[in-house]
Amino acid sequence: MDLLLESSVCNLQNVIRISGSxxxxxxxxxxxxxxxxxxxxxxxxxxxxxxxxxxxxxxxxxxxxxxxxxxxxxxxxxxxxxxxxxxxxxxxxxxxxxxxxxxxxxxxxxxxxxxxxxxxxxxxxxxxxxxxxxxxxxxxxxxxxxxxxxxxxxxxxxxxxxxxxxxxxxxxxxxxxxxxxxxxxxxxxxxxxxxxxxxxxxxxxxxxxxxVESDWSSASYFYSVVALSAIGTEIKLSSYKQSSLQGDSILAEIYEELGVSTTFVDDSVIIKKENVSKKEINRNLNASPDIAQTIAVTCFGLGVGCHLTGLHTLKIKETDRLEALKNELGKLGASVSVTNDSLTLAPSSEINKNAHIKTYQDHRMAMAFAPLALKVPVVIEDAEVVSKSYTNFWEDLKSIGIIVNPI
Structure with missing residues (x-):
């Protein structure tokens, strides 16, 4: 199943309940x-x-x-x-x-x-x-x-x-x-x-x-949505702990650089677009490689460069995630170089519309690219692959205003 994603919403406010890590x-x-x-x-x-x-x-x-x-x-x-x-x-x-x-x-x-x-x-x-x-x-x-x-x-x-x-x-x-x-x-x-x-x-x-605490890797896609949205956009995610055991909770710190604030309230987090992002992101993701795809796509959508290192384990995931990112970001007009351990993305001001994103049987490829629909229409191929980690992903994306149509 391929999906065409488009956005009809400028400002998003919603509550998303994400299942356990x-x-x-x-x-x-x-x-x-x-x-x-x-x-x-x-x-x-x-x-x-x-x-x-x-x-x-x-x-x-x-x-x-x-x-x-x-x-x-x-x-x-x-x-x-x-x-x-x-x-x-x-x-x-x-x-x-x-x-x-x-x-x-x-x-x-x-x-x-x-x-x-x-x-x-x-x-x-x-x-x-x-x-x-x-x-x-x-x-x-x-x-x-x-x-x-x-x-x-x-x-x-x-x-x-x-x-x-x-x-x-x-x-x-x-x-x-x-x-x-x-x-x-x-x-x-x-x-x-x-x-x-x-x-x-x-x-x-x-x-x-x-x-079980809710999954921070799954939260990353909504951090990306907020980062790519207008200032004032806000989404509430549950259930999360400020003293999380999950390495991907570093998201809160990383996305501050991309203009997104995180506030812990009871067992939830409120993420909000507060300001513009930095011009370049430099991060060693040795301890949290699963969020590399989300960060790279977010940076591309914002037109900022990034240099991500500590990514050697991505070569042996569901696919070679570094090569997959290079290929699919390239379809959108990005300039990307990768090594066995790193990914470098040059700043870019234009995004190609209606690119068909191949997912390589990798759930994170589908979900990492989905938020780009806030910028341009994008097609996600074999979209059902998201069930590997996040069964309700497309329904939750619809609930915050992204149009999701089978093609």
Missing amino acids: KSETNRLLLLQALYPNIVLENSSDSDDSKVMIKALQSDEVLKDIHHAGTAMRFLTAFCTVQEGKEVILTGSSRMKERPIQILVDALRQLGALVEYEEKEGYPPLRITGKKIIKNKVSLKADVSSQYISALLLIAPKLENGLELTLEGSITSVPYIKMTLQLLNEIGVRASFEGNVIKVSHAEKIASRVIT
Whole structure:
């Protein structure tokens, strides 16, 4: 399904309720599978979380997680500690191109039984669950934080807990800290000192109810809408915490540079266009790479330049997000250069109308480009891909005045 997006609104005022963080939900779903007396509220309704639930609850040997990268990493670790159970984890053709050897090697260091069914270093995987006695493992620190979190999430179920040593400079620290704080929240002792993370064994935990904070990555698209709107535009988003565990909450600080203020009221944020943006944005997004696409598109829509670094993990996402951004922004008239780690966008005063934006089976490509409809009509191809993380995205976009028509 392709959608033509246009705007008929100059000033937007509305309340948007965004479902729970996919990052928090998927971590908590795995912990809930290990400790069934955890009750979750405001869970994500994303495809990724639905895939996690189905895989965790199914007794089938073959578990197909489609495009869900987080599920592939977390379930790989989870299945290694399911004693006596054999599973095959597979996914989409793109998933079979996404490397997982770093995690598999770490699990094997601990004594886990994991085999490659097809290409060495990539899914699908055959995993035989067993009791894991070893408790020390080392990992390069600049790898995807999901590899690290996958190990940490199963750590309390390891016979002797886990001592994980990270070698070198650490990437995506907020996501690692999120995992550790969620472990602490359910009553598991965990510490992070220097480059060493320790998680204690916990056979049982006390029953508890955990409310998942709404997703900051999803909020980014409305920050973009407000940034691209007239001064005075205001949207209220819920439910959010000022002391968020999510690395993407850095949005509030970044979008100040783009003229948007953030005010926390009770469990919501009010975002408002206060003034014009800076002429250029320079940011290292090492700790929050998922908002890079939104920021780059916002900057282009505002006619300001940006230089974004710390983006090496975007090469192995649902698509090569850096090349995808270069291609699609180029259709709109942007001048973009990328490296393995960065994106540079030159200031631009004109935007080509009615460009057809390819989404590459990547939900964030669809949602990052949608706010440009406030500037020019734009066509989003394969728009249903948004359900991967934000099922109601197009309905919420309609509610704030953007015209959404199938073509």
